[in-house]
Amino acid sequence: MRLMANCRFDYLIVGNSTAAVGAIEAIRSRDRSASIGVVAAETEHAYSRPLITYYMCGKVAESNIFYRPPDFYKEANVTCILGVKAESVSTEGQFITISTGETIEYDKLLLAAGGAPIAPPIPGIERPGVFFMNTLEDARRAKGWLSHMKRAVVVGAGLTGLKTAEALVEMGQEVMVVELADRVLATTLDRTASEIVKQVFVDHRGDVLTEAQVLSFNGYEESNDLWTVTISTGESIACDTAFVTIGIRPRTELVRDTPIKTGRGILVDRHMRTNVENVYAAGDIAEAYDPLIGGTRLIPILPNAYIGGRVAGMNMSGTNAEYNLGMSVNSVNFFGLPVMSAGFAAQEEGDGFSVLTKLDGTNYRKIVIKDGKLVGIILVGNINSAGLMTGIMRAGIDVTDLEEKLLDGNLGLIDLPRDVIEERIHGTGRNWL
Structure with a gap:
C-alpha cells in the first residue's frame, strides 16, 4: 500500500x-x-522458513508453506x-x-x-551462484539456478546447512558440506549423535569436511560465475553453486x-x-x-x-500473560532419521551434571540430569516420549526414579508423580505439556 x-x-x-x-x-x-x-x-x-528447503527441492509446493x-x-x-x-x-x-x-x-x-543471515567477509561471496538460505525469495532464486547446475558446496553444518545439503542431494547435486567446528550440529548435538547424522548424510552420497573453512569463492573471468571454492586445507573444491548458512x-x-x-x-x-x-x-x-x-x-x-x-x-491488548515455555528445542528429520534435542543437550558429565546414554545402531538416547531434574535430552531414531520429556523439563519434575524409563523411551504420564497427573487431568495448574 x-x-x-x-x-x-x-x-x-x-x-x-x-x-x-x-x-x-x-x-x-x-x-x-x-x-x-x-x-x-x-x-x-x-x-x-523451515520449509523453504523442501520447496527448493520440490517436496512441498509453494502454496503449502x-x-x-x-x-x-x-x-x-x-x-x-x-x-x-x-x-x-x-x-x-x-x-x-x-x-x-x-x-x-x-x-x-x-x-x-x-x-x-551472517555474511562473513569471504572474497567472492557476492558472485552469482552464491546464496543464503533465509527467505522464500532465496529459495526461489536458488531453485532456478540449480536447474542447470550439478555441484554444490554448503558452508556451515548447523540445522539450516544440513537441511539445505539434504535438499541438494535429493535434487541430484554433488554436495560437499564445509564446517569450521569438529563435527556437524556442534551446538545442537553431542559427538555421538553428530556422528550418526554425519554418517546418514554420507550414506546418501553427501560429503562432509570438518575443521575447515572457506577462504574464497572463485569465479570465471569472463562471466564471474562461481567455479571453485578455496578452503583452509589449501584445496580447491569444484562447484557451480554455494550456500552460506553459518547463522543469523x-x-x-x-x-x-x-x-x-x-x-x-x-x-x-x-x-x-x-x-x-x-x-x-x-x-x-x-x-x-x-x-x-x-x-x-x-x-x-x-x-x-x-x-x-x-x-x-x-x-x-490488556491481558496479563507470561512467557514461561521458552526453551531450546530442535526437532528435525534427516533422510528419514528423526533427530530431537532440548535444553543442555551437548552437556558432558561433570559440574553437577549427570549424563546417561543408550546407543543401539542409529538409535541413540541421552538424558542430562542436574539436582534430580531433567535438563537436557538428545533423541536420535527412537524419539518415543519426546513430548512428555520436554514437558517434564519445563515443569522441573524430579526424575530420580525415572531414569531407566527415560532412556528406554517407555515413559508414560502414569509414571509421573500423582500430583502432576492430577494437575494434568483436572487442569488445576500449569499448562506445561
Missing part, C-alpha cells in the same frame, strides 16, 4: 513471520476494532505494508522510519523483525540509537516487554526467558516465536 501522511496504528508490528501471526491472533481475540499495521521487508505473507490462508490479514482487518524495511525506531516520538523515508506512528509497537544475526540495529536495552538480541521480560514503555519484542530478534537457565537468551525456533508473539499481543 502507499502510505498516507501521518500514518498511525494502535498496534504496529515490524516483521511478518511466526511471532507476528501470534500477536495478531492474540490482539484480535481481545480487541476487534483497533487498527493493526504490519511492516515487513519481504513481500510475502507469513510462511514457514504459508501459515495462514490468503485472506488471513483481510479477515483480521490488518493493514500490510510489505516490501519496505523498517530502518529505525524513535521511542520518544513513538514512530518508525521505513526505507522509503516515510514514518509510521504507533501506540504499541512489537519488534518481530527476526534476523539477517538479530536485527538489533533497529534500536541502536534508542534507550531499548539489548544483549545478543533485544532484551525482554516474561511479558515480552522491553525496558521502554509500549515497546515489545518477540521471535528471533528477542532475547527471552529460558526457565532452564533462569535468565534470558536467544532461542530462534518456530514454536517459541509464535508463543512469544502471542504473549506480546495479549499484553499489548
Whole structure:
C-alpha cells in the first residue's frame, strides 16, 4: 500500500513471520476494532522458513508453506505494508522510519523483525551462484539456478546447512558440506549423535569436511560465475553453486540509537516487554526467558516465536500473560532419521551434571540430569516420549526414579508423580505439556 501522511496504528508490528501471526491472533481475540499495521521487508505473507528447503527441492509446493490462508490479514482487518524495511525506531516520538523515508506512528509497537543471515567477509561471496538460505525469495532464486547446475558446496553444518545439503542431494547435486567446528550440529548435538547424522548424510552420497573453512569463492573471468571454492586445507573444491548458512544475526540495529536495552538480541521480560514503555519484542530478534537457565537468551525456533508473539499481543491488548515455555528445542528429520534435542543437550558429565546414554545402531538416547531434574535430552531414531520429556523439563519434575524409563523411551504420564497427573487431568495448574 502507499502510505498516507501521518500514518498511525494502535498496534504496529515490524516483521511478518511466526511471532507476528501470534500477536495478531492474540490482539484480535481481545480487541476487534483497533487498527493493526504490519511492516515487513519481504513481500510475502507469513510462511514457514523451515520449509523453504523442501520447496527448493520440490517436496512441498509453494502454496503449502504459508501459515495462514490468503485472506488471513483481510479477515483480521490488518493493514500490510510489505516490501519496505523498517530502518529505525524513535521511542520518544513513538514512530518508525521505513526505507522509503516515510514514518509510521504507533501506540504499541512489537519488534518481530527476526534476523539477517551472517555474511562473513569471504572474497567472492557476492558472485552469482552464491546464496543464503533465509527467505522464500532465496529459495526461489536458488531453485532456478540449480536447474542447470550439478555441484554444490554448503558452508556451515548447523540445522539450516544440513537441511539445505539434504535438499541438494535429493535434487541430484554433488554436495560437499564445509564446517569450521569438529563435527556437524556442534551446538545442537553431542559427538555421538553428530556422528550418526554425519554418517546418514554420507550414506546418501553427501560429503562432509570438518575443521575447515572457506577462504574464497572463485569465479570465471569472463562471466564471474562461481567455479571453485578455496578452503583452509589449501584445496580447491569444484562447484557451480554455494550456500552460506553459518547463522543469523538479530536485527538489533533497529534500536541502536534508542534507550531499548539489548544483549545478543533485544532484551525482554516474561511479558515480552522491553525496558521502554509500549515497546515489545518477540521471535528471533528477542532475547527471552529460558526457565532452564533462569535468565534470558536467544532461542530462534518456530514454536517459541509464535508463543512469544502471542504473549506480546495479549499484553499489548490488556491481558496479563507470561512467557514461561521458552526453551531450546530442535526437532528435525534427516533422510528419514528423526533427530530431537532440548535444553543442555551437548552437556558432558561433570559440574553437577549427570549424563546417561543408550546407543543401539542409529538409535541413540541421552538424558542430562542436574539436582534430580531433567535438563537436557538428545533423541536420535527412537524419539518415543519426546513430548512428555520436554514437558517434564519445563515443569522441573524430579526424575530420580525415572531414569531407566527415560532412556528406554517407555515413559508414560502414569509414571509421573500423582500430583502432576492430577494437575494434568483436572487442569488445576500449569499448562506445561
